[in-house]
Amino acid sequence: VDKLDREQLSLIQTRHKVFVELKAKVVVVVADLPTNVIDMRDELGLEFALIADPLHVVAADWQVFDLDGEGKVSPASFVFDAFGNLIARLVATVPEDRPTVDEVLFTIEESIRSAAA
Numbered sequence: 001v002d003k004l005d006r007e008q009l010s011l012i013q014t015r016h017k018v019f020v021e022l023k024a025k026v027v028v029v030v031a032d033l034p035t036n037v038i039d040m041r042d043e044l045g046l047e048f049a050l051i052a053d054p055l056h057v058v059a060a061d062w063q064v065f066d067l068d069g070e071g072k073v074s075p076a077s078f079v080f081d082a083f084g085n086l087i088a089r090l091v092a093t094v095p096e097d098r099p100t101v102d103e104v105l106f107t108i109e110e111s112i113r114s115a116a117a
Helices: 003-014 016-021 032-042 057-061 100-116
Strands: 027-030 047-053 076-079 086-091
Touching: 003 016, 003 027, 003 100, 016 027, 016 100, 032 047, 076 100, 086 100
Parallel strands: 027 047
Antiparallel strands: 076 086
């Protein structure tokens, strides 16, 4: 897990209460070994679910693996509604353009507003 990933995870943790208030569950898939993911979770004090994906099985299933031809996982966020329907697929081709926590929260808030209308 590189520095940008760790910063993103820390930011998600900082905003975790907002996700909880919106009744949104956060699950992060990390392309690393389970032991490394557990160590990082403990080190950063993360309170949301992490899934280790060292063989890129989940990333390949969600079509975010090897988009640039370099054998890497592209940063992505997927937002589902309360019924489990995919409502947003935010995918970056380079780590620097990863979906921000605010973009994901905005998408969730917009979904809630649309459902209430």
